[in-house]
Amino acid sequence: MTLDRRNFIKLLGGASGLALAGHAAAQGKAPAVSAGSAAEIMPKGSARRVVVIGGGYGGTIAAKYLRMLDKSIEVVLIERNKEFVSCPFSNFYIAGLMPDMKALTIKYDKLAANHGIKMLHADATAIDAAAKMVVTSQGRLAYDRLVVSPGIDFMTDEIEGYDAKTPEIFPHAWKAGPQSALLRKQLQAMKDGGTVVIGVPLMPFRCPPGPYERACLISSYLKKHKPKSKLIMLDANPDVVSKKGLFTKAWNSYYKDIFQYVGGQVTKVDTKAKIVVADNFDDYEVAVANVIPPQRAGNIAVAAGLTDDKKRWCPVDAISFESTIHKDIHVLGDATLLPSDGGAMPKSGYSANSQAKVCAINIVALMNGKPTTELSAINACYSAVSETESVSVSHVFKVVNGKIKITASAVSPADFSIAKIEKAYGESWLKNVMTEMST
């Protein structure tokens, strides 16, 4: 795919030297970003320094484990927001099954204090790989190694009529927070008998089971509160891409009268007429539209020329997640493209968490001139199929010949015999993973 210029200019916010960098990235070359005239902040002392961009599932864990493993390395965590809201479990909130987003929200103060991490609440706008500098809205700062875990941004140009205002009317809710609140509000305000559409983009996207879990929970909400309504899922993929047997079972046995799964990619939106158009030759008149646009690595990764143009993601090695384009820059989480031999690591919070630890172990080894250790990683993901039942998928990953290989992969039993227990285990997972990120 080609990266569009418009987005670049937007994200680069007008700084002219940087707009050039964006252009270079759009051509698929590593941009010659210069840290420019921004004032230097937090001047580096004699200690070695790792800067981490992004205080989400990957970044918090990388920062924490780096400090746990080697206190002599200074760690600066750059995050634009004061609070982080978790996407995992946000579908429960959207479907009205959580009073608020408290259980999904963490702050950074304890994490920073417990581990001596220096927080910098700022927007990272560019990376000067040659000078080893990150440019932020507060000024520029130097690093010895940089970890980038920015999550995703959207390729909205692939949908006709989609502009900056579209998500205010057709929320994607694929980044948790105000978008989740908006979708919830729209569902609650909708009259019984309305049509809700969920548009699923082509793979790869953040959280493959996420849209299907959302379909279950919204269906469950409609069944209970607005039983004359319909939920239509337009899936751009040829088939359900995750836990297919389990989700289709839930749809068929619980939500038959509400839910319909339809093949089709959303190609056009009209927020005024409230119409969603799909490439299956159908137009859908909607009361609520949850259009999830196609995704790529977060803007900063694109601006820094860390992405492989065709793949939209950042190619990295499977040792320390070091970029294959820029030295001393490591990329984690949703943004990555890993060498894999049959089965990639899903773009999940669990993967990002597990990758961050592998990355931290091997960054510390590299910075201390020690041998690296071969990756061993886990992904696990609990998804709700109803208000009271969840199912899970789990993977174990090892590396063979420099490529990631799945050594075990399995889903919950198809008869939902443990689904009630897994609902409880899923809640405990959230508690533990959020505690990991915030303490």
Place this chain on the structure above:
Amino acid sequence: MKRKWSRWSLAAGALALSATAFAQTPAQTPPTPEMVSFACAGCHGTNGGSAGLLMPSLASQSKESIVDAMKKFQSGERTSTIMGRLAKGFTEADFEAMGEFFSKQKFHATNQKLDKAKVKKGAELQEANCSRCHLDDGKDGKDDTPVMASQWLPYLQMQMDMYLSGARKMPEQMAEKVKPLSREELDALLHFYASVK
């Protein structure tokens, strides 16, 4: 006297055999304790100290108890929701490294809301019934006996239910002690262990 309740020494022999069988597969460098164990923390908490409510803490469990549990999960001998599926992706050398890691972590004390009367009753019962194996008020996890002190109560209750229903095989000599006790007495014991810090 402390006794081993598993056939650990036997298993060690089998382990050496299968370790060779695995020699060509996954890791080319031996797994390090950190590399294989950090990944468990997403569910079990940093360094195996769980924040609750159903996920068990692994911190300070004995090496044998971790290895034994992982092998039983892998073979299916111990019923599980997800551990069996995960264990299949690891080698016995990995299990050893996990045991090495978690046994070295600090004991994880928890603050749980517990019924005080039950805790007291459990404290009276434990000496005569469980302390032979669950040493030092359940804080000392020797051999293949898991640490129970401060373990999350809902997890302990679930495990006891599984033992009683037969879903998890109870060590014979533990069963001798457990069987004569009433449900209330057992629940009091679990309350006691959950309260130990």
